[in-house]
Amino acid sequence: MAAEPEPLLATDALRKEFGGLTATDDVSLTVSPGERRCLIGPNGAGKSTLLSLITGQLDPNAGSIRFAGEAIDGLSPHERIDRGLSVKFQVPSVYGEFSTRENLRLALQRRVSGEELEDAIVDSLSRFDLADEEYVEANALSHGQKQRLEIAMASALDPALLLLDEPVAGLSVEETQRIADLLIDLNESVGVALLVIEHDMKFVRALAERVTVLHQGSILIEGEMENVADDPAVRNVYLGEEV
Amino acid sequence: MSLRTVLDGPNTRGTSDRFWAAFGLAVVALLGYPLVASTYAVANAALFLLYAILGLSLCVIWGYCGILSFGQVAFFGIGGYTFGIVGINLSTTTGTALGLLTGVGVATLFAFVLGYFMFYGGVRDVYVTIMTLVVALVVHTFMGQTAGSEWAIGEAALGGFDGMTNIPNLMLGGIELIDTAFYYVVLLVLLGTYLGLRALVNSDFGRAMVAVREDEERTELLGYDTKRIKLLVFTLGGALAGLSGVLYASWGNYMNPAVFGITFAALPVVWVSVGGRDSLLGAIGATYAIEWFSQQLSITGSEYALVVVGGLLLVTILWLPKGVAPAVADWLSEKQSSPSIRGHEEVAD
Numbered sequence: 001m002a003a004e005p006e007p008l009l010a011t012d013a014l015r016k017e018f019g020g021l022t023a024t025d026d027v028s029l030t031v032s033p034g035e036r037r038c039l040i041g042p043n044g045a046g047k048s049t050l051l052s053l054i055t056g057q058l059d060p061n062a063g064s065i066r067f068a069g070e071a072i073d074g075l076s077p078h079e080r081i082d083r084g085l086s087v088k089f090q091v092p093s094v095y096g097e098f099s100t101r102e103n104l105r106l107a108l109q110r111r112v113s114g115e116e117l118e119d120a121i122v123d124s125l126s127r128f129d130l131a132d133e134e135y136v137e138a139n140a141l142s143h144g145q146k147q148r149l150e151i152a153m154a155s156a157l158d159p160a161l162l163l164l165d166e167p168v169a170g171l172s173v174e175e176t177q178r179i180a181d182l183l184i185d186l187n188e189s190v191g192v193a194l195l196v197i198e199h200d201m202k203f204v205r206a207l208a209e210r211v212t213v214l215h216q217g218s219i220l221i222e223g224e225m226e227n228v229a230d231d232p233a234v235r236n237v238y239l240g241e242e243v
Numbered sequence: 244m245s246l247r248t249v250l251d252g253p254n255t256r257g258t259s260d261r262f263w264a265a266f267g268l269a270v271v272a273l274l275g276y277p278l279v280a281s282t283y284a285v286a287n288a289a290l291f292l293l294y295a296i297l298g299l300s301l302c303v304i305w306g307y308c309g310i311l312s313f314g315q316v317a318f319f320g321i322g323g324y325t326f327g328i329v330g331i332n333l334s335t336t337t338g339t340a341l342g343l344l345t346g347v348g349v350a351t352l353f354a355f356v357l358g359y360f361m362f363y364g365g366v367r368d369v370y371v372t373i374m375t376l377v378v379a380l381v382v383h384t385f386m387g388q389t390a391g392s393e394w395a396i397g398e399a400a401l402g403g404f405d406g407m408t409n410i411p412n413l414m415l416g417g418i419e420l421i422d423t424a425f426y427y428v429v430l431l432v433l434l435g436t437y438l439g440l441r442a443l444v445n446s447d448f449g450r451a452m453v454a455v456r457e458d459e460e461r462t463e464l465l466g467y468d469t470k471r472i473k474l475l476v477f478t479l480g481g482a483l484a485g486l487s488g489v490l491y492a493s494w495g496n497y498m499n500p501a502v503f504g505i506t507f508a509a510l511p512v513v514w515v516s517v518g519g520r521d522s523l524l525g526a527i528g529a530t531y532a533i534e535w536f537s538q539q540l541s542i543t544g545s546e547y548a549l550v551v552v553g554g555l556l557l558v559t560i561l562w563l564p565k566g567v568a569p570a571v572a573d574w575l576s577e578k579q580s581s582p583s584i585r586g587h588e589e590v591a592d
Contacts (some may be wrong), residue, residue, distance in 0.1 A: 081466035
């Protein structure tokens with residue numbers, strides 16, 4: 001086998017404690033360039049905390065993070081974004097009082113301007129099927145439209161790694177499938193790696209090449225979905241029993 | 244790119260042809276005002292207009308970037324005192340021009356340093372408000388105890404609570420700016436400030452400013468350096484307040500520590516709240532109207548001017564929480580769009 005390519009993202013023994021609770025317990029996770037990875041685990045497993053550590057919204061108590069060949073520990077969130085990270089929050093986090101267009105523009109103007117910016121806005125509106133909502137205030141969008149808008153904004157930065165926290169929570173089956181198709185299309189067309197937290201197993205099956213299961217702050221198992229799903233430890237965790 | 248594409252955008256309400264026609268008329272009226280009004284009335288109008296620059300300084304940082312500073316008067320006062328110190332020592336054309344530059348420069352620097360320590364020190368939200376107010380009050384106390392003769396810089400005595408007297412008039416191009424000339428300069432500076440801020444808030448940077456106001460964390464995670472944005476906007480606010488203070492010192496030829504006091508500190512907050520936080524024109528209009536009104540009350544012997552102004556603030560917050568200008572704009576656009584089919588143009592509001 002050829003030598004492993006250098007991972008895009010690598011956390012090394014990352015640890016985060018809140019008082020007596022260890023939310024992230026020595027997590028060493030790697031994501032390869034262009035990979036589609038899902039991060040699953042029951043509530044309280046520490047998935048969102050791990051994401052916040054990667055984006056720099058939280059500082060770890062121990063451990064380190066490398067991204068695109070560089071240590072990013074201590075960098076502020078916007079500096080990490082500049083290096084090719086991008087994030088979609090768990091709660092749809094768009095600017096409610098801005099129109100769809102203005103939301104997209106705010107993200108796109110980070111890298112293009114002038115006519116190119118106009119073109120990019122139009123492209124993005126059509127790609128994420130939001131063209132009819134161009135001038136609609138984001139507050140007035142449906143939940144699914146907001147989710148798509150935020151994914152559009154996060155991908156507008158042209159990241160190497162897109163972090164998505166529950167992108168299909170609360171969505172209908174059709175909307176869920178639509179988001180899965182969009183993300184796969186993004187991944188295949190521009191090669192962006194995806195690290196997705198999700199509870200919807202159907203979505204995870206559709207999207208993920210590899211799955212990492214977190215439980216009580218640490219990695220329980222990692223592998224392809226079929227193998228992971230059949231693992232007795234994972235079954236125990238999801239049935240709510242102690243392993 | 245035409246001028247209108249620079250000045251119009253999602254962050255200003257008045258963007259229609261009708262708005263700009265009305266705006267043009269208002270400017271013509273203000274330009275013509277000295278032709279019909281007494282020297283005394285023109286001098287008062289100049290004061291209200293220069294206060295409007297102070298109002299704008301708060302409007303841009305609070306209304307557009309979400310930073311409520313209760314201490315804009317600190318930069319205003321520092322600008323004015325600095326102009327006085329330089330002007331008294333060098334009361335020539337170049338001297339007062341230098342005083343203008345130094346006054347604005349020192350106020351800007353002061354805002355930058357204060358802003359740097361606040362924003363990079365993680366001070367946020369209401370703590371910024373408290374800290375800026377405290378800074379103004381500390382300067383107030385400090386300036387109050389500068390009565391002794393040892394508190395003089397060159398010829399300029401700070402004067403404690405009695406204040407600094409004999410500040411010269413600003414001179415530009417060999418012309419001493421008094422009465423009508425001063426009025427016109429203030430009007431032009433205000434006009435330039437207003438148009439400049441319109442262009443700013445509708446630019447890429449302005450959109451990012453408003454994004455910080457709406458959701459700082461989301462904006463940081465779109466890759467914007469939100470601390471730097473806040474620092475730049477706060478510094479700009481300090482510069483504008485300093486400019487207003489320089490004009491004030493030249494207007495009255497006098498500065499005293501009351502400009503750093505809590506009563507005066509509250510006024511910009513009242514002006515901007517009443518006018519509408521995110522309306523530049525609202526801030527200008529409200530500053531002018533409130534100051535005019537409160538002066539009328541004082542002239543007619545009422546001692547309740549401030550109580551009335553405070554009452555006005557309460558009424559606005561209860562009935563028009565977004566301020567007068569946004570309410571008027573909403574009303575106008577409803578009136579216009581309901582019977583006609585021109586709705587699309589108003590979408591940019």
